[in-house]
Amino acid sequence: MYRRLLAADIGSTTTKTVLFERQNGSWKMKGKTVSPTTVESPHLDVMIGFRQALSKLEEQTGRKLMDGVRLITPAGDSSGVDIFVATSSAGGGLQMVVTGLMKEITAESAHRAALGAGAIVSDVIALDDSRSAVEKIDAIKRIRPDMVLVTGGTDGGNISEVAAIAEMVALANPEPRFGQDFKTPVIFAGNVEARSFVQQVFVDEMELSFADNIRPVLEKEVLEPARHRIHDIFLEHVMMHAPGYHTLISWAEGHVKPTPVAVGEALRFVADRTGGDILAVDVGGATTDVFSVIDSQFYRTVSANLGMSYSMGNVLSEATPEMVLRWLPFEADENTVRNWNFNKMIRPTGLPHTFYELMLEQAVCKEALRLSLEHHKGLIRGLKGVRQERGAGDAFHQTPSGETLVDMMKVKVLIGTGGALSYAPRRAQAAMILLDGLQPEGITYLYVDSWFLLPHMGVLMDIDRDIAGELIEKETLIPLAVCIAPVGPKVTPGRTMARVSTGGSTHDVVAGALQLVDLEGGEGTLFEVEPEREFDVGPGAGRPVSGHIPPGITRLILDGRGRPLEFPRDWGSTRRMVAGWYDVLGAYPRHTLEGLEV
Numbered sequence: 001m002y003r004r005l006l007a008a009d010i011g012s013t014t015t016k017t018v019l020f021e022r023q024n025g026s027w028k029m030k031g032k033t034v035s036p037t038t039v040e041s042p043h044l045d046v047m048i049g050f051r052q053a054l055s056k057l058e059e060q061t062g063r064k065l066m067d068g069v070r071l072i073t074p075a076g077d078s079s080g081v082d083i084f085v086a087t088s089s090a091g092g093g094l095q096m097v098v099t100g101l102m103k104e105i106t107a108e109s110a111h112r113a114a115l116g117a118g119a120i121v122s123d124v125i126a127l128d129d130s131r132s133a134v135e136k137i138d139a140i141k142r143i144r145p146d147m148v149l150v151t152g153g154t155d156g157g158n159i160s161e162v163a164a165i166a167e168m169v170a171l172a173n174p175e176p177r178f179g180q181d182f183k184t185p186v187i188f189a190g191n192v193e194a195r196s197f198v199q200q201v202f203v204d205e206m207e208l209s210f211a212d213n214i215r216p217v218l219e220k221e222v223l224e225p226a227r228h229r230i231h232d233i234f235l236e237h238v239m240m241h242a243p244g245y246h247t248l249i250s251w252a253e254g255h256v257k258p259t260p261v262a263v264g265e266a267l268r269f270v271a272d273r274t275g276g277d278i279l280a281v282d283v284g285g286a287t288t289d290v291f292s293v294i295d296s297q298f299y300r301t302v303s304a305n306l307g308m309s310y311s312m313g314n315v316l317s318e319a320t321p322e323m324v325l326r327w328l329p330f331e332a333d334e335n336t337v338r339n340w341n342f343n344k345m346i347r348p349t350g351l352p353h354t355f356y357e358l359m360l361e362q363a364v365c366k367e368a369l370r371l372s373l374e375h376h377k378g379l380i381r382g383l384k385g386v387r388q389e390r391g392a393g394d395a396f397h398q399t400p401s402g403e404t405l406v407d408m409m410k411v412k413v414l415i416g417t418g419g420a421l422s423y424a425p426r427r428a429q430a431a432m433i434l435l436d437g438l439q440p441e442g443i444t445y446l447y448v449d450s451w452f453l454l455p456h457m458g459v460l461m462d463i464d465r466d467i468a469g470e471l472i473e474k475e476t477l478i479p480l481a482v483c484i485a486p487v488g489p490k491v492t493p494g495r496t497m498a499r500v501s502t503g504g505s506t507h508d509v510v511a512g513a514l515q516l517v518d519l520e521g522g523e524g525t526l527f528e529v530e531p532e533r534e535f536d537v538g539p540g541a542g543r544p545v546s547g548h549i550p551p552g553i554t555r556l557i558l559d560g561r562g563r564p565l566e567f568p569r570d571w572g573s574t575r576r577m578v579a580g581w582y583d584v585l586g587a588y589p590r591h592t593l594e595g596l597e598v
Helices: 046-061 106-116 133-143 160-172 192-202 224-241 245-251 259-274 312-319 321-325 334-346 355-379 427-438 454-460 465-476 571-585
Strands: 004-010 014-023 026-036 083-088 094-100 119-126 147-150 185-188 207-210 256-258 277-283 287-294 297-304 411-418 442-448 478-485 496-502 505-510 514-518 526-531 545-548 555-559
Touching: 004 046, 004 454, 014 046, 026 046, 026 465, 046 245, 083 245, 083 259, 083 454, 094 106, 094 133, 094 160, 094 224, 106 119, 106 147, 106 224, 106 297, 106 355, 119 133, 119 297, 133 160, 147 160, 147 224, 160 192, 185 192, 185 224, 192 207, 207 224, 224 245, 224 256, 245 256, 256 259, 256 454, 259 277, 259 287, 259 297, 259 411, 259 454, 259 465, 277 355, 277 427, 287 355, 297 355, 312 321, 312 334, 312 355, 321 334, 321 355, 334 355, 355 427, 411 427, 427 442, 427 478, 427 555, 427 571, 454 465, 496 555, 505 514, 505 555, 514 571
Parallel strands: 004 083, 083 256, 094 119, 094 147, 147 185, 185 207, 277 411, 411 442, 478 555
Antiparallel strands: 004 014, 014 026, 277 287, 287 297, 442 478, 496 505, 496 526, 514 555, 526 545
């Protein structure tokens, strides 16, 4: 029986370690530490930063984990670990270039495959994009990706254009970022009839391997074989040549995954348990990642330059200051927002010192989420121009050509992580950010992953799913509330949209209002929602639905504000309305809101 397990996430800037221990029959988090990542110059050895983090963990927990420079295994009474798992996005993560014949067909499928495999897609190159061949070759050379995914053509189709895109990549022949004694890997996942020709093109240039065609016919998208091949090459070639990773992989006995891939594994597990679609967001300093599990398929997008520190200016530029101002309960103008943003750019890691600064930061976070979700919806969509064929389960649920697959009414669980969400002074603030930034529909369970433990759980799935499941429920996902948000036509404020019954009491979801209901029954309590005939909470307009309160959730949020949210035309009314929302949820102390909205 396992006694103790260690998990590490080797990020681009920081290395995090977490120790879990079995106590009285249950698994608990014993301690966690953070140290700078040391994959770059002058250290050039990821193990230096990792051992520093382990030393801190030893001091914090009183458990001896290393014998000199080696990890102690198996676990004893007060030393060693039985399991060590790791995730990594160090060195900027897995950086890829993907190529295809047509930008909105094979290149788009290649983009989805790479993102789902945990990659940062530095460029998407297609024969029909606006750049010249020389510009495309220069772009690949300049990026120096960890690997290239080449796609194009349906099986049995013409190979001349596939050959053209392969020759373009071979001419670029990018140098590897880490290690100069090996060739940059290239995966061909296109027309199988073109494989022999593609092999001749790359024979002296790059390290070629094959995966099943991601578009064997126009009507079908097959992403998993390419994703698995990307993952295998990432471990076999890219990570083994990155400084210090050979030792890390040896310590973990191969249980190492790219961070986003591990998140996907954990989210699939949660989706299986909850029986619905899942949406998760990770708001970082430079980027915002959006993950979804839709009909058991995992998807991921990265909104580059939409972050909360280094790239906050891009959020303001794309969203406009006016969109940020609408979330503030106090009087401010565009100059106030811009000046605060400039100060943030000078001190990107600085924390808010006043309620005004905290509200400003959380308002920007809402816009970063809104924009990132729009980006996610735009990429995660039905196959363009054809009747898609995604699997037997889709036979009666076809998404119209080119339309997004993300349906917020079907999303049962929302998970938020990242600084502004994880470290919000009050959980109600995190709930408010998710509600306003993502605007869930129907019945949605809200959680935060405060310590970003989901990646660790995703790798642990490969070793012991029961332990991973227990830790996800008890240590990883912190419950916020159940949100009930009917969707329907615009109606007069004050009108009843639905009735919610729970614990012997009934509450109305009122148009234009946000309400908080404290649950008395606790875990397992049954709740029933009966919408008015024009409104939908999931099964269809006017159809009732019931559910059970999951472990840890003690509150219902009744959101009658409608979708999408609408704001008054004058700023004074907007500020009063927003202040009322924050007051209802207890997002901020009441005295901080009094008088601000005048």
